[in-house]
Amino acid sequence: MQVIKLKGKAVGAAVEILKKGGLIVYPTETLYGIGADATNSQAIKKLTEYKNRPFGKPYSIAVTDRKMAEDYVELNETASNLYKEFLPGPLTVISKGKHKVSTGVESEDGTLGIRIPDYKLVIEIVKKFGKPITSTSANASYKKRPYKISDILENISAKQKKLVDLIIDAGTLPHNEPSTVIDTTLDNPVTLRQGKIKLTDKNEVLTRSEENTENLAKEIWQKYEMHIGKRAIIFALQGKMGTGKTIFTKGLARAMGISELVTSPTFALENEYETGKKKLFHFDAWRLDKSTELRALGFENLIKNRSVVSIEWAERVADIIREFDDEAIIIWIKLEFGKKENERKISWGVTQ
C-alpha cells in the first residue's frame, strides 16, 4: 500500500494501479471512495473482500459524463432530467444496465448506479483510464464514514490494508453527506439513500429488504453520531407490527459497533446493549398502558446521561418523548408497508 499526496502525478499513478486490477482510495466531493476497474472481475472480487460485504450487493460506478454513462446504462426520461439538473454532483442515478461491467457490479435485477462526481481528480482518472471505476465509500461495511485517511486505516484489519494498493490523500474533506441515490427504473423514481440532493422536501426512502432497512439505520446514525456523549440521541420508531422497527434497531446497533444479537424487546420492555464506550437502550412501548410508564422505566435518567435510545411504538409514548425536546436530539422515524411484500417506505424528521 502506497500513500501519495494529491498532486499532478496522482492521476498517472492511479491509472497504473487500476490497469493491474488494483484498488485505489480517492477523494471526492462527498467522502473518500474506493475504486476498482468496474470491468475487471478479479478487481471486483478484491473490492468485495475489502468491503467485507456479501457478494451480490451492487456497486455504483463513476464515469466522466453523460455520453460515457450511456455506454453502460439506458437512460429514460426521468434519468435524463436528473442528469441535466444535478450532474455532475452528489447524486447516484440508477438505470437499466447494459451488462458491460463485471458480474457483481450491476444489481441482481440488472440495474446499475451511475455517478458523475463534481471532483476534477476523479474525472481525470476515469478519462485517462478510459473505463468506469467503482464509486463506493472507502470504509468497510458498517464502519465510520471516511472523511480523512485515518478514518479508514483505523477501522480496517491488516488484511484489508493489504488489499489497498494506492491511497490519494487530500487531507480532511468537508463533512458532506454521501450522494443521494435515486432509482429511475420504477414507474415513480424513488430515493434509496438521502443525501444533500432531495427530490421532495421530506426525508423518505424506499427499502426493499431487511438489509436495506438496516443500512438506512446506519446512514441515519452516521448523520447524528457526532452528538454522542454530548446530548441524548433518541430514535423514536413508529409503524405497524411487522414494518421493521426491530430490524431498524439491529442496523443502528451494528452501526454503533455492537455485535450482540439484537432481538425484540416487547416482552422485556427494555434491552440494553453495550460495546466498549457505547451503550444502546432499546425500548418497546407496545405493552405500556400509559405513556407515563416510560418514566417509571428510568427514561429520564437515560436522557440526563446522554444515552442513545431506540423506542419501538414511540407513538404510544410520544408525549413523554417530546418533553425532552431540549435535552435530546429526537429522530422520529416512520415505517410503512410498501406496495410489494418486502418493500418499506421509511421517512424521518429530526427535532434538535
Add this chain to the structure above:
Amino acid sequence: MKILAIDTSCDETAAAVTEGTNITSNVIWSQASAHAKFGGVMPSLAQRMHEERIDWVIDRALGKDYKNLNGIDAIAVTVGPGLSIALGVGIDRAKKQAIKHNIKIIAINHLEGHVLSPLANNKKVSDIVFPALGLVISGGNTLFIKIKKIGSYQILAQTTDDALGEALDKGARMMGLGYPGGAVLERMARLGNSKKYKLPIPIVGQEARRMFTYSGLKTAMYRLVESEKPLTKRKIYDLAACFQDVAFSHLTRTIKYILRNDFAVKPGTLLVGGGVAANVEVRKRLRKLGKEFGIKVLFPYSKKITGDNAAMIGVAASFKYECQEFAKTESVDRKPNAKITD
C-alpha cells in the same frame, strides 16, 4: 437443604420454597388469590414495580413453616436476563434478608431456571444422562441448547428477532384476541383447519442457519389477517390453526436439522421449559420429534412452572448449593443482558 427463591425478572412477582428439586411452595403474584387479597387487578404500572407486592409474596411462600426464614439454608435470586428495574427489586430483597439472617445467596440465570424447570418434583432426575438438550420457549426467549452438564451450556440456536411466545401473543392480538393471547390462540387453533390458509414457514429449507426467526411470519400473518377482514369466528379458528402450525413447524424443523447434522450420538433427554411449554400442540409435536430421534422429552409437571415463576429458580439453585456455588452477598447485581452461557 431448603431454599427461598425469588424471581422478579419481568411481569411476575414470584417467590418459592424448594427442597432439592422438590417444590414446597410456589407463589406468583398474578394468581387469583393474590388479586383477591388486594381487591382486583392493579394498574399495570404498579404491576411492574414489584415493590409493593414482593414482601407479601415472600411471606406467603415462606408460610408458617419457614416464618422469618426459619430453617431456610440459602436464598436464590434471579439476576438476569430481564428488565433492570424489576430485577433490582428481587435482588434488593434477597440481599437484605441474607444479611439479616446471615445466610448465603445463590445468583441464578432466569433462562437456566426455565431449562431445568422439568426437573421440579421429578423423581428420576438422577437417571438423566448428560449431555442432554434444553429448549426454552417463552414470551421472551426461544433458545435451543446443549446441556453439557447442569451449569454448563452451549447455544445451538436462538431467535434472532421475536420469541415464539411473543409471536403467538402478537398473532392473537392481530385477530383481536387481546394480549397476551397465546393461550386463547391455542384454544381457537384446536377448532380450526391448519391447511385453510398458506403462511410461509420461516427460513424453510435454510434450517442450516441454525436459528429461529418469527418476524417474517408475523408480517405475513398481518397481511393475511388484513386481507381476510372482516373476521368471522370460523376464519379466526382457521387463521389461529395455520399460524400456530407454521410457527411450530419452524421450531421443530430447525431442531431436527441440528439433531441430524450436529450430533453423531443423540443425547437421551430434552428438557422443555417456558410459557409455551404449556401448549398442548407443541408438546405433541416435540414428543413426536423425541420418538423419531429416540430422545425422552420432559416438560414441567404443572402449568405453574411453565410461565415465569420462582420454583424453577429454586430448582436451579439446588444444584449450585450442592457445589457450594454461592455469590458474595454485597456484589450480587442485576445482569439485564445475562446469557445462559455466562
